[in-house]
Amino acid sequence: MVDARGQIQETSAEDVFSRLQSSAGGLSDEDVTERRRQVGKNTIEADRAFDWPQRLLYQFTQFFTLLLLVSAVICFVADHLQPDEGMNVLGWALIAVACLNALFSFVQEYRAERAMEELRKFLPHTVTVMRNGTSATIEAVDLVPGDVIEVREGDRIPADARLFECASLMVNNAPLTGEALSIDLNADATDAELVDARNLVFAGCIVVRGHGRAVVFATGVRSQFGRIAELSRQLTRTTSPLEYETRHMVRVLTLIAVTMGAVFFAYGLLAERSLWVNLVFMMGIIVANVPEGLLPTFTLSLAMGSLRMAKRQVLVKSLNAVETLGALHVICTDKTGTLTKNTLSITETVCADGENLTDADAQAMLVHALAACDLAFEKGRPSGDPLDVAIADHLTLQADVDVAAVVQDIAESFPFDLQLRRSAGIAPGAEGPCFVVKGAWEALRPMLGLNEPELSRIDDVVGRLAGSGRRVIAVAGRNLAPSEAAQTDREALERGLTLHGFICLEDPLRDEVVDAVSRCRAAGIGIVMITGDHPETAVAIAKRAGIITDDETGTQSKKTTITGSELAEMREDEIVEALQKGINIFARTTPEQKMKIVVAFQRINNVVGVTGDGVNDAPALKAADVGIAMGQSGTDVAREAAHVVLLDDNFASIVNGIEEGRAIHANIRKFTNYVLVSNGPEIIPYIAFMLFPVPLALNVIQILSIDLGTDIVPSIALGQERPTPEVMKEPPRAMGEGLLTRAVILHSYGFLGLIEAAVSMGLFFWVLVDGGWTWGGDIAANDPLYQSATGIALASILLMQIGNLIGRRSRFGSGLDRGLFENRLIILGIVLQIVFSWAVLYAPPVSSVLATGPVDLHVYAAAWLGVPLIFGLDYTRKLIARSWSDKRQA
């Protein structure tokens, strides 16, 4: 440490050692030991190992789980005091539900830890290092800041280091930057930002060519790679809308339940009822109010939804993401491979005046272009840069050229340089060795021996070609004089070139994309394209996909696009303003800029989905409401950080996922409403019992037989309803629109719940009075008359739930209009309700457990009238509601 005036990349190679307190001969053993003691090992392992018993225990401290466990304890206490009530069964059932919920949360947390395992694979096992003045091979985890390392072709870089010596060093920073193309490095000081500096090597990246020596300045979690790893691990996920809604619903219902329970407990004490009776009734009130089966059904519904999504190529990693997909306002998507097929193919070869080349000329130009290619061959198939592969494939298929032989003859190769935006090579030609350059027109333009008017004319040709969304590659070259044949100085060779022509390539749009984009538009979902491509190419693709229309591009093309360099200079307010104005194309951006866009969208309360595939996409994937990783082209790190993985990398699959997500949310609302309806007839008997001198119409076990028994299958059936066409014609639901709205509470408790309560209580008292009971009279719990009366009360609720079930299938329709046989689980649910309503009364094994008894058949038949009654009244309400809705819309 000598100076503090610049960052490490700004320091000259000579000063690096003093700054990092090292020397060309490396550190001494004492230094290494001391530094390792202070800084730790060069690994991205967490400071603390994943303490699974602790994390598992933590899951049992969540509000809902605690509620279930407390209820279970009360059940066991009650069972101990009164063994015949079967409360222990309930206790075990509640514990099972609590365990399932906790286990599920734990598994999700455990999976996040796996991302770290995947990241470790990016780091090498061993490294060549200078220690005590001699070269040695050590384990990479033993590196410390100040170590001098040596990197060679094929090596993975073990830590962030500053080069002080290098020869033809080229690295691929794809694991860090997502950029597939390799870059040349040197040891010169630079004023570039740290992550863009060409004199630094970064952990996790690969040496493609050459060798170099460097001083380590950051290891482990302090390396750029380690920081991304730490971030993708530490960054907590956003709470999904569904989590908020369920949390809110559970709290409200629990509050209602506990308050009512406490009030009636106090009332009972004042009325001088026994403590045991009071306790049982408090339990009854709480159990009746809490829809025990609802949350397990939630989980099951989401799990089944995720299975359906998997069939549509959308693998959901977090169950809540199933529903969050449906709440998306905006999708920020990559272009290559997601909107397009990621298969470059040559569509046209053009000469300098814009005319198409003849077949022979085109073939000659493409063979020339091969001299500037960087291809490898595996089992005869070319591999490498997609552009080079496209040229090779074209020559093989269209002209039957032996590409491998042409490549073998290349005398000198200058691989593609990202900064220079071109590659070059020397190959034998008809008139001796020929130097060829291939790359962006802007990069080749200054090397041509043409005057400005000629160049301007070619500019127009290139502009026209690029404007149609194609990638345009210029090919130029010159024959070398014998004296130049051994020349390797690129700058000396790159002058006085003749333009051979242009290769136009296209990455075609995926077939399903146009339809998917139009479905998104209809569903009010915004699409933002984030690409590293040229703005004109991006606009052309966006136009073809329907992301922007001609109106938007015609006169205001600049207003639809922002480039990465512009984005880098923009303040957040400006980005937000641009997004609100409808900017939806970000061209020439880096993957790291995605996060900036995601954050800006979240600032205006949009639920954002973002796609990504590289390691450096991981933080954005985690910060977004839904991170969508590419299953085929994505890295393991991106897949682990994401909520959703697209198995086919296809944009259309995201839209399918959104459709399923919306359908699932609609279904959750349906079964929540369905389940809450039965709470009405469960609560009323307890209120009546406490306030009036009447027997209790339902005991706790009977209530649970509904909540954790017969209501489960119909709820699951409602959770499996297929998406309706309307689901993708409505805008995304508003933020803050919960599951437990006033309308749902009023409808469930105040309308259908009251109807069910009135019918079941009516039948209860009919049987009692018919059997000789008089108002205010006592009746024993084991009296057959009482058991018959509670039996018919329970059976009538079960039957009326059939009418409720059918009605819940449609918001304004009857429910029957959706076709009963479309969803076989609905039929199963109905059959179950019927069979159970009969078994409650007439099957001794069931009636003995539930403490019910038989009634006359005409009473049971009367209970059936409840089905058309509740269905008819609900349908009438829907008709009125629809007419109001129509009037409001009109």
Add this chain to the structure above:
Amino acid sequence: MKVLFAYDGSINGDWVARYAIHLASNSKQRVLTIVSVIEKEFASEALVEKIDRIQTACHDRGIATDVRLIQAVSVAEGVIRALDDPGGTLIVCSVRTRGDARGYLFGTAAFQLMRNAALNTVAFRIVQPGLLGNPHNILLPVAGRPLGISGGVNLLHQLGTSVRHCRVFHALTVSANRYCRLTAREMKQLRLQGDSLVTAVGRHLAQQLDNPDILVDTSARVSEDWVREVIIDACAYKSDLIIVEAMGSSLRRGFRRNDPIERLLNQTPCDIAIHRQSG
């Protein structure tokens, strides 16, 4: 403000020394007091050698040094003994290099010094050693009081020329329970409230800095978890250094693992400075 650097001879101390030199170079006095608390009467050769290097670096930049090797029971006590003008000195120290079960700050000398309301203390955690104490992009999370950023402004002043972009960030925190029920309209109202507040703080900061080369940007967000928002913002805007004011309440009760400052120190994607101004 004079700069006093509490140095322990560790590599982490060397990283923090770069900030200390930088801060001293922009102080009026251009003096760096280096305090090292030693157990024995004499300092080890290694420590002396390291301090020499810091002195050389200071001399190269025209900064005078005043080295004090103090025998004391604790580092905090040694530092306090070395202070000539407590109110006019900025104490620079480091947090733990690795966050163990105790966290990064809790129980350290920096923590003890911060609890002393009469001192100006800043503690650094270095996550990007390659910056060599030269941050370009600063993130300044604020709690909402314009006057509350005065300590941060002083630090920014003393970081001087290396700073190019300063982003004032305010996360308007609401409870998770309320957050889940916020309607779009309520959210917009809260955001506007946050925006107006952060704009005022940004304006105040720009006036205080009075440096047209530093771009001052502002941002407000409504959230249930401000730490998460700060981290995301630091990532999105590639911040080099987060400057956070230590809250008196946290200091009084002592940091714990889930304390926001400890979480920030643990999860930060860039260097972070926790500071407390006297008074």
